[in-house]
Amino acid sequence: xxxxxxxxxxxxxxxxxxxxxxxxxxxxxxxxxxxxxxxxxxxxxxxxxxxxxxxxxxxxxxxxxxxxxxxxxxxxxxxxxxxxxxxxxxxxxxxxxxxxxxxxxxxxxxxxxxxxxxxxxxxxxxxxxxxxxxxxxxxxxxxxxxxxxxxxxxxxxxxxxxxxxxxxxxxxxxxxxxxxxxxxxxxxxxxxxxxxxxxxxxxxxxxxxxxxxxxxxxxxxxxxxxxxxxxxxxxxxxxxxxxxxxxxxxxxxxxxxxxxxxxxxxxxxxxxxxxxxxxxxxxxxxxxxxxxxxxxxxxxxxxxxxxxxxxxxxxxxxxxxxxxxxxxxxxxxxxxxxxxxxxxxxxxxxxxxxxxxxxxxxxxxxxxxxxxxxxxxxxxxxxxxxxxxxxxxxxxxxxxxxxxxxxxxxxxxxxxxxxxxxxxxx
Amino acid sequence: xxxxxxxxxxxxxxxxxxxxxxxxxxxxxxxxxxxxxxxxxxxxxxxxxxxxxxxxxxxxxxxxxxxxxxxxxxxxxxxxxxxxxxxxxxxxxxxxxxxxxxxxxxxxxxxxxxxxxxxxxxxxxxxxxxxxxxxxxxxxxxxxxxxxxxxxxxxxxxxxxxxxxxxxxxxxxxxxxxxxxxxxxxxxxxxxxxxxxxxxxxxxxxxxxxxxxxxxxxxxxxxxxxxxxxxxxxxxxxxxxxxxxxxxxxxxxxxxxxxxxxxxxxxxxxxxxxxxxxxxxxxxxxxxxxxxxxxxxxxxxxxxxxxxxxxxxxxxxxxxxxxxxxxxxxxxxxxxxxxxxxxxxxxxxxxxxxxxxxxxxxxxxxxxxxxxxxxxxxxxxxxxxx
Numbered sequence: 001x002x003x004x005x006x007x008x009x010x011x012x013x014x015x016x017x018x019x020x021x022x023x024x025x026x027x028x029x030x031x032x033x034x035x036x037x038x039x040x041x042x043x044x045x046x047x048x049x050x051x052x053x054x055x056x057x058x059x060x061x062x063x064x065x066x067x068x069x070x071x072x073x074x075x076x077x078x079x080x081x082x083x084x085x086x087x088x089x090x091x092x093x094x095x096x097x098x099x100x101x102x103x104x105x106x107x108x109x110x111x112x113x114x115x116x117x118x119x120x121x122x123x124x125x126x127x128x129x130x131x132x133x134x135x136x137x138x139x140x141x142x143x144x145x146x147x148x149x150x151x152x153x154x155x156x157x158x159x160x161x162x163x164x165x166x167x168x169x170x171x172x173x174x175x176x177x178x179x180x181x182x183x184x185x186x187x188x189x190x191x192x193x194x195x196x197x198x199x200x201x202x203x204x205x206x207x208x209x210x211x212x213x214x215x216x217x218x219x220x221x222x223x224x225x226x227x228x229x230x231x232x233x234x235x236x237x238x239x240x241x242x243x244x245x246x247x248x249x250x251x252x253x254x255x256x257x258x259x260x261x262x263x264x265x266x267x268x269x270x271x272x273x274x275x276x277x278x279x280x281x282x283x284x285x286x287x288x289x290x291x292x293x294x295x296x297x298x299x300x301x302x303x304x305x306x307x308x309x310x311x312x313x314x315x316x317x318x319x320x321x322x323x324x325x326x327x328x329x330x331x332x333x334x335x336x337x338x339x340x341x342x343x344x345x346x347x348x349x350x351x352x353x354x355x356x357x358x359x360x361x362x363x364x365x366x367x368x369x370x371x372x373x374x375x376x377x378x379x380x381x382x383x384x385x386x387x388x389x390x391x392x393x394x395x396x397x398x399x400x401x402x403x404x405x406x407x408x409x410x411x412x413x414x415x416x417x418x419x420x421x422x423x424x425x426x
Numbered sequence: 427x428x429x430x431x432x433x434x435x436x437x438x439x440x441x442x443x444x445x446x447x448x449x450x451x452x453x454x455x456x457x458x459x460x461x462x463x464x465x466x467x468x469x470x471x472x473x474x475x476x477x478x479x480x481x482x483x484x485x486x487x488x489x490x491x492x493x494x495x496x497x498x499x500x501x502x503x504x505x506x507x508x509x510x511x512x513x514x515x516x517x518x519x520x521x522x523x524x525x526x527x528x529x530x531x532x533x534x535x536x537x538x539x540x541x542x543x544x545x546x547x548x549x550x551x552x553x554x555x556x557x558x559x560x561x562x563x564x565x566x567x568x569x570x571x572x573x574x575x576x577x578x579x580x581x582x583x584x585x586x587x588x589x590x591x592x593x594x595x596x597x598x599x600x601x602x603x604x605x606x607x608x609x610x611x612x613x614x615x616x617x618x619x620x621x622x623x624x625x626x627x628x629x630x631x632x633x634x635x636x637x638x639x640x641x642x643x644x645x646x647x648x649x650x651x652x653x654x655x656x657x658x659x660x661x662x663x664x665x666x667x668x669x670x671x672x673x674x675x676x677x678x679x680x681x682x683x684x685x686x687x688x689x690x691x692x693x694x695x696x697x698x699x700x701x702x703x704x705x706x707x708x709x710x711x712x713x714x715x716x717x718x719x720x721x722x723x724x725x726x727x728x729x730x731x732x733x734x735x736x737x738x739x740x741x742x743x744x745x746x747x748x749x750x751x752x753x754x755x756x757x758x759x760x761x762x763x764x765x766x767x768x769x770x771x772x773x774x775x776x777x778x779x780x781x782x783x784x785x786x787x788x789x790x791x792x793x794x795x796x797x798x799x800x801x802x803x804x805x806x807x808x809x810x811x812x
Contacts, residue, residue: 008470022485023474026496028573069671075663081704082716086689112576133644152811159807166614168811169621174637181640262765354639368643373488374496376647377570377579380662383615384582385622386641388629392618400666402576409571 012051013409015130016137017375025374025409032414045417049410053118054127056142057161065120066422070113072399109402114416116399119406122381123396125150125170126160131407132384132391133376134172135180136369144180149173164393171390175360182362183369192358200359247276379405488647492560493579498567511561568649579649583611583619583661587653591616592623607709610660665707672697711736 003010006020013028014021031048032041054062091097099105121127129141129150142160144150150157151171152164164170185193250273254266333344354365378384381398384391397405408415478486481503488494489505500506568578583591587609594605595616602620606613629636651661679695681687690702704713711732718728761768779788799806 008468008474019478020474022496023477023482025571026477026482030573072669073666074669076665076667076703076707078665078707078709078712078716081707081713082720086692086702087686090687115574115576155811157808157811159805162807162811163809165810167618169618169625171625174635174640178637178640181644353636366639366643368488368640368647370486373494373647374485375570376488376493376644377495378582378648380580383618383622385588385619385626386644387636387638388622388626389637389640390622390625392622394612394614394618398666398668403578404576407571407577408574411573412576414573 012048014055014137015052015127016139017369017372018137019371022371022374028409030411030414032417042417042421045410045414046421049118049408049414049418052409054121054124054138056126056139057121057124061161062121063422066117067120068419068423070116070399071119071396072111072113072116074111075400111399111401112404112412113399114412114419115404115408116397116406117415117419117422118408119397122379122406123163123393124160125152125157125162125164128164128170128382128391128393129172131379132170132382133181133378133386134177134389134391136372140180144172144176149176166393166395168393169390170393171388174389177389178366179361181368181372182366185361185363189358189363193360196359243276243280247273247280250276377407379407381405488643489560491646493563493568493647493649495568495570495579497569497572498563505560507561507564507567563649581649581651581661582645583615584650584652585645587611587651587661588619588623590653590658591619595620596624603709603711606664607712609658610662610664612662612664612666613708615662665709665712667703667707670696670700670706672700 006012006014006016006018006024008020008024011024011028013025031044034041036044050059050062057065089096122131126138126142126145129135129144130138135141135144145160145162146158148156148158149172152162153169154171157170250269253261254269254273333341336344351365356364358364379397381393381395382391383394399405410418481499481501484499484503484505485494485496498506500509565578568580569575570579571577591605591609591611594600594609595602602613602616605611606616609616611619626636651659653659673696675696677695681691688702689704693700693702704710707713714735715728715732718731719725723731757771759770761770775788779785779790783790784793785791798804
C-alpha cells in the first residue's frame with residue numbers, strides 16, 4: 001500500500017493546496033544534516049525533492065528527462081550595450097578601472113542554477129495546469145487531462161506527460177476549474193443539488209417515454225426545406241428537428257459512394273456531424289432569472305448601510321433603472337437614489353456573472369477555496385488568462401541572477417545535492 | 427472467546443469517575459461533551475489543527491488587496507511588514523527600536539486560548555482595510571516557500587495592461603516588437619496575450635460564459651503590474667541574453683596590452699561563429715537606436731533610418747521566402763488524382779545517408795532497429811500539437 005500522501009509523521013511537501021501541505025510547509029526545515037555521509041545527504045535530498053517534483057513520474061522516466069544543462073539568461077541594458085563595446089572591462093591593469101566606492105556598480109547576485117534541477121518536469125502538461133492555478137494539485141490536473149477536459153492548441157490532449165512546447169496554448173474546461181478552485185458545497189447545497197439531479201433524471205425519463213410511444217411523427221419530418229412551425233410554444237423542439245434532419249442528410253451524403261467526394265470534403269462533413277451532435281447533446285442553458293430573484297434579498301442588504309445623499313438629478317432615471325422580473329421589485333427599484341441604483345446595477349451584474357446554482361458541483365455563488373492564497377503564484381514562463389481558463393506556455397523556465405523560475409520549496413543546497421545525485425553515471 | 431457484554435445504558439457512578447483522556451483535537455465547541463469515547467486524533471494532528479486555527483488562520487481566506495504568502499508572516503501569524511512599519515514609525519518618534527520577532531517558537535506551543543486572545547487583539551483583515559492600507563510587499567513577503575530564497579512570486583499582467591496590449595496590436599496595428607519595447611513586456615508574452623485575448627473575444631461573441639468571478643479572485647491574490655496610460659511601468663526585462671553553452675567555460679586567452687579587445691572579439695574566442703551580445707539580445711533595434719543617439723543623430727532622423735532598415739530587412743525576408751517557394755515548386759512534381767495530391771521530390775541518397783548509410787535524413791536511419799510502439803502497454807505521446 002502506498003504511504004500517506006500528506007503525512008504528518010514523515011512529512012513530504014507536495015504540489016497541492018491542501019491544508020496539511022500548508023502546515024508541513026510552514027514547519028519544514030532543511031532536511032539535510034551535514035554530519036551524514038555525502039551519499040546519504042544526496043539520497044535524502046533526492047527523495048525529498050522528488051516527492052514534490054513529478055511524484056507521479058517514475059524514476060526511470062525522470063532520469064531520462066533530466067538534463068544537466070540548465071537554461072539561464074542575463075538581462076542586458078541596451079544603453080550599456082550601445083555605449084560600451086566591452087573593452088572597458090580590460091582597462092587599467094587588465095580587469096577594468098578601479099572606481100570610487102560610491103561609483104561602484106551594484107553587485108549582481110549569483111544565478112541559482114541548482115534550483116533549476118527539476119525544470120524538465122515543469123514542461124509536463126499536468127504540472128503546467130497546476131502552476132496556472134487551474135487545479136488544486138498536480139494529481140487533480142492529471143485527472144482533468146486523463147478525463148478529457150484539457151485541450152492543447154484546440155485539440156483534446158489526454159496525456160498528462162505531454163511535454164509542452166514554447167507557444168503551446170492549453171485550455172481547461174472552465175466548469176472543472178471552478179470546481180477545482182472553488183469552495184466545496186455544504187450539506188444543504190449538496191442536498192439541493194441531489195434534488196435537481198433527481199428532477200432532471202425524471203424529466204429525461206418522461207421525454208424518452210414520449211418519443212418511444214410515438215415513433216412515426218418523429219421520423220416524419222424528412223424535408224429540411226419546410227419552414228419551422230410558427231408556434232412559439234416549442235421553438236426548441238423545432239430547432240432540434242432541423243438539426244436532426246441536417247445530420248441525416250450529412251450521413252446520406254457520406255454513405256453514398258461518389259467520385260467527387262474528396263477526402264478533405266469528407267473530413268469537413270464528419271466535423272460538421274460532430275458539431276451538430278454536440279449541439280444536440282447539450283442541455284438547455286440554465287436560466288438565471290430565478291436565481292436573480294433569489295439574490296435580491298442579498299442586494300437589498302448591501303444597499304441598506306448606504307445613506308441616501310442628495311444628488312443633482314440630471315440623468316433621466318427611467319432609462320437607468322435595471323429591469324427586474326416582478327413589477328413590485330421594479331416599483332421598489334424606481335424609488336431608489338442614483339447611488340443606490342449604481343450599487344443595484346453592480347450587484348445585478350455580479351449576480352449574473354456568479355449566480356446561485358445548486359446543480360453545480362461547487363458552492364455557489366463561487367468563491368475561492370480555503371488556504372488557496374498561500375499557494376497562489378504564477379511563474380513567468382506561463383502567460384495565463386483566467387477568464388477563459390487558458391494559458392500559453394511562453395518559454396522554458398530559466399534561471400537569472402538572483403532568481404530561479406522553477407517553483408521549488410527547497411533551497412539551493414538541497415536542490416544542488418539532488419542535481420548531484422542525477423549527475424551520477426550509472 | 428467470551429461473549430461480549432453490552433454496556434449498560436445508564437452509566438454507573440463508578441464508571442463516570444474514570445475520566446476519558448483530555449481531547450487532543452480542538453473541541454472548542456464541546457460538541458462531544460457527554461461522550462466517553464477517547465478522541466482518536468493524534469498529537470501531531472492536534473498540533474496541526476492548533477496551528478491552522480491559531481497562527482495559520484491568516485491563510486484560510488485571502489488577504490484583501492494583497493498577496494498572502496507564508497514568508498510574509500512571523501511564527502505567530504503577524505504580518506511582518508505591518509509590524510515593521512509600526513516599528514519604523516516608533517523609531518521616528520524616538521522610541522527604542524523593535525527587532526524583528528524571530529523567537530516565535532514558544533508562542534506556537536502556547537495554549538490555544540492565549541493564541542485565540544492574540545488573534546482577537548489583532549485587527550481583522552476587513553478592519554485593517556477600512557483603516558490604513560497595507561504597506562506594499564517587500565521582496566521577502568513575496569516568497570511562497572520560506573526555505574527557497576531564490577524563488578518569489580513575480581507580478582502578472584493586470585487586465586488593463588492586457589487590454590492595452592491587445593488594443594495596440596490589433597486595433598492600432600502596431601508591431602509586436604514596438605509594443606514590447608514601449609510597454610516593457612517580452613515579445614513572446616505580447617503574442618500570447620493577443621492570442622488569449624482573441625479567444626476571449628471569440629467566447630464573448632459565441633455567448634460562452636467566462637469565468638469572471640474566478641479571474642477576479644485569483645488576480646486579487648497575485649501581485650500585478652498596473653497599466654499607467656502615459657508612463658507605462660516595465661513588466662519584465664525585455665532584453666534577456668540567453669547564456670550560450672560555449673560561454674560557460676572560462677578561457678585564458680592572452681592578448682597584447684595594446685589591443686582593443688571588444689565583446690565581439692570575446693565572442694569569437696568562445697566560438698568562432700558566436701555573435702556578440704549586441705546581436706543576440708531580442709531587441710537589437712533598441713541597441714542600434716541608442717548607438718545612433720551616441721553618434722549625435724537627431725531623433726526624427728534616427729526614426730527614419732530605423733524605418734528604412736526595417737523595410738530593407740522585411741524585403742530581404744520576403745525575397746528569401748519567394749526564392750524558397752520557387753525552388754520547392756521547381757523540385758517537386760505534384761500528381762493530383764482527385765482524391766489526394768502526391769508530391770514527388772528528387773532526392774540524392776548519397777548525400778543524405780551519410781558515410782555509414784544510417785544518417786538521420788536517409789532511408790536506412792533505423793535499419794535493423796525495431797520500433798516498439800506496437801508492443802503491449804506502449805503509449806506514444808505526441809511531441810507536438812499544431
